[in-house]
Amino acid sequence: MSCIVWNVRGLGNQRAFQELKRLIAEKKPSFLFICETRKRDINTNQWEHVLEFDGCFSVDYRGHSGGLCLLWREPLVVSIKSFSKGHIDCMVEHNDKKWRFTGLYGNPDTSLRFHSWLLLQRLAGIHELQGLPWLVGGDFNEIFFDSEKLGRNKRPTTQTKCFREALYNCNLQSLHCDGETFTWVNRRVGDGLIFENLDRYVSSFDWRMLYPTTRCSSLYFYHSDHRPLLMHLGVLSHTDLFRPKSCDKLFRFEATWMKKLNSSVTTVMNNMLDAPFTQSDVKKSLFDMSPDKALGPNGMSMLFYQKYWHIVWEDVTKASLDVLNEGASMDCWNKTVITLIPKVQNPLMMKEVRPINLCNVCYKIISQALTNRLRPIMKSFIDETQSSFVLGRLITDNVILGFETIHWMQNRKTGNDGFAALKLDMSKAYERVEWYFLELIMRKMGFREGWISKIMRCISSVSYSFSLNQQLVGHLNPQRGIRQGDPLSPYLFTLCAQGVVTRIHDSLVFFKATRESCSSVLECLCTYEKPSGQGHEIYLGLSMFSMHVKIIQFGYLLERVVRQINGCEGKMFSVGGNEVLIKSVLQAMPSYSMSCFRIPKATCASIEKDCADIGGEWIKVPPKDCLFLDVDASFNQETNCGGLGGVIRNHRGQVVVAFGKRIQILCFLGLLKLTGESSEEEFPYDSEIERTLHRLRRKARRRQEEDELQAKNLTRAMMADNANLSLR
Numbered sequence: 001m002s003c004i005v006w007n008v009r010g011l012g013n014q015r016a017f018q019e020l021k022r023l024i025a026e027k028k029p030s031f032l033f034i035c036e037t038r039k040r041d042i043n044t045n046q047w048e049h050v051l052e053f054d055g056c057f058s059v060d061y062r063g064h065s066g067g068l069c070l071l072w073r074e075p076l077v078v079s080i081k082s083f084s085k086g087h088i089d090c091m092v093e094h095n096d097k098k099w100r101f102t103g104l105y106g107n108p109d110t111s112l113r114f115h116s117w118l119l120l121q122r123l124a125g126i127h128e129l130q131g132l133p134w135l136v137g138g139d140f141n142e143i144f145f146d147s148e149k150l151g152r153n154k155r156p157t158t159q160t161k162c163f164r165e166a167l168y169n170c171n172l173q174s175l176h177c178d179g180e181t182f183t184w185v186n187r188r189v190g191d192g193l194i195f196e197n198l199d200r201y202v203s204s205f206d207w208r209m210l211y212p213t214t215r216c217s218s219l220y221f222y223h224s225d226h227r228p229l230l231m232h233l234g235v236l237s238h239t240d241l242f243r244p245k246s247c248d249k250l251f252r253f254e255a256t257w258m259k260k261l262n263s264s265v266t267t268v269m270n271n272m273l274d275a276p277f278t279q280s281d282v283k284k285s286l287f288d289m290s291p292d293k294a295l296g297p298n299g300m301s302m303l304f305y306q307k308y309w310h311i312v313w314e315d316v317t318k319a320s321l322d323v324l325n326e327g328a329s330m331d332c333w334n335k336t337v338i339t340l341i342p343k344v345q346n347p348l349m350m351k352e353v354r355p356i357n358l359c360n361v362c363y364k365i366i367s368q369a370l371t372n373r374l375r376p377i378m379k380s381f382i383d384e385t386q387s388s389f390v391l392g393r394l395i396t397d398n399v400i401l402g403f404e405t406i407h408w409m410q411n412r413k414t415g416n417d418g419f420a421a422l423k424l425d426m427s428k429a430y431e432r433v434e435w436y437f438l439e440l441i442m443r444k445m446g447f448r449e450g451w452i453s454k455i456m457r458c459i460s461s462v463s464y465s466f467s468l469n470q471q472l473v474g475h476l477n478p479q480r481g482i483r484q485g486d487p488l489s490p491y492l493f494t495l496c497a498q499g500v501v502t503r504i505h506d507s508l509v510f511f512k513a514t515r516e517s518c519s520s521v522l523e524c525l526c527t528y529e530k531p532s533g534q535g536h537e538i539y540l541g542l543s544m545f546s547m548h549v550k551i552i553q554f555g556y557l558l559e560r561v562v563r564q565i566n567g568c569e570g571k572m573f574s575v576g577g578n579e580v581l582i583k584s585v586l587q588a589m590p591s592y593s594m595s596c597f598r599i600p601k602a603t604c605a606s607i608e609k610d611c612a613d614i615g616g617e618w619i620k621v622p623p624k625d626c627l628f629l630d631v632d633a634s635f636n637q638e639t640n641c642g643g644l645g646g647v648i649r650n651h652r653g654q655v656v657v658a659f660g661k662r663i664q665i666l667c668f669l670g671l672l673k674l675t676g677e678s679s680e681e682e683f684p685y686d687s688e689i690e691r692t693l694h695r696l697r698r699k700a701r702r703r704q705e706e707d708e709l710q711a712k713n714l715t716r717a718m719m720a721d722n723a724n725l726s727l728r
Contacts, residue, residue: 001233002230002232005228005235006032006226006229008020011037020034023219032070032071033068035068036061037067037069041060049551054073055073057069068088068105070090076093082421082678086106087104098132099207100129102134110159120167121170124172133203133206135202143198145559154699174200177200177217183218183447201229214232270446270451273373273377282321289368294357295358296358297336319362335360336462338355338358339358357483371487371488381438399596402508417513419513420512433481441498455488462478509521554599555603558606566588586607
């Protein structure tokens, strides 16, 4: 079964109607909703016959736009529940399943568009249809995020926010659509050309569970300026999902690519790298790694080896030193299992899963030992413009320097020469590293053959198997690339990036705005991409150009938070799970941007509101923007120190929620007011958080006592004044 929604932009001429017939003949939808028909008194029986449908319902247009039409085929049973000039609401029955469909046409007038959101929320409140799974589709005439518009000025944040809040209040979530991102184009030329994503499907959680394999895609424009949206409510064939890619072009390595890379590794550095590894090196490598990393192929984690080191140390040390000092084969240790973590429910394509490499712990120990040798000397031979993965350097230094340069370029008012800036980033960085390019880079930089041999054995002895349905299948020996999760990979990639630094500096390039300079930069990039296998894309995800409206500039932060919240819908997190989601995921998203820039208060307030919305019953919002927390006693039985107590702060550092053992905390404008009774004996403060809460409690009590004393003194003074007055 399939469904199509489409803004046809008028069916008054014969060509437009023929295009509609062609679309129906090609896709054969079971359900079709079209808006902006611009027709009155539609003969539904004639349309059913001409378009080969079994049912039809239409709404006449008013003024110069509008007009809706809904058509369906058997075995669908459709019951119309309500309609207006902007919607058609119906109940659909199919294969003993009942669900609700609403075709929506958002008001084209921006000042009146809020009526469409009010209509949507009123439809959500209809008692008769509240329990049914709900699908809404059509032309909403509004975008969800700023990234869904290309060209001209951005839309006001409040305008898109109203749309998001309306969907949130109706418990509706936008469905992902394959194909082109933008569904509408104004068909102008030059600077007036605008692309927007105005058409979409949104659905409730119950509807997505009813049809979990639903796929949506955008089609060709046909005669309209809107793309039709096709939805399949069944599993697509694999032939439609996977298409063969074009083969890589052959290339020849040129010796001139290595001429500008000078030897920078000294004899002292090589002697340190070639020194024999010891038992202490192996132990340090093991305990330097986090114990909660991904399991190895044998199911053993790093925690197991660290916990029982006194038992396994002899075997692990001997196996590691045989590889590091004696040159033993590491093929058995370098067998890697790839497991696929789904990003969405019922994934069908590779882009919808996240591959995780499960490396053997013994190999990680070997790799970490080599990393511990290489890390201290990286700063000596890596160009100063590279700041990532180099001890003593911060990536934010380059970001701030880049923004300051951009600021100078924008405010420069003298001189005849123009300047340009180019933002770059590596595309699929680790997967495209060519092994021979890395080997030549290390040899050119002055590493000895013994060290090069150890590194190349680490990356070339790897083999992959795949974990599918709890079974290992397949066997793959790669010919290029380094692995995510390998302790050595970030440093090897930094060595590869040194090849491009010798020609252009890092990932933000400044040059004169001339054709000659542009050609030189393009030549440098092409020269680096050929031997290394790397490609370039946008840089770091930060907007480099400051705008007059900073809220729009940092709109991508709010977009990331909302997308993350939507992705967590239906996961039924506990109180502790919600706390982790807010503190470790949502509030961490803007931390990188906040390390360089001052985020607008409105953006911070929007993020904080979204975090409060998912807080559940443990965060309540009373009047006057207070956040009140009532901690249940059962929540604090995890430990003797107050359970999962802690604090949640907003992006200005103010405490908005705090919780401990049997306390109630009222947070108002960042000031804590503590209520309730709790003695020191029943409130052990073994942690810094609990000591802080106890100190605040005592401070509040002292303030209360001072207020009471002041009130008593004031009362006595008033009584004394009254007595003196009566005596007179």
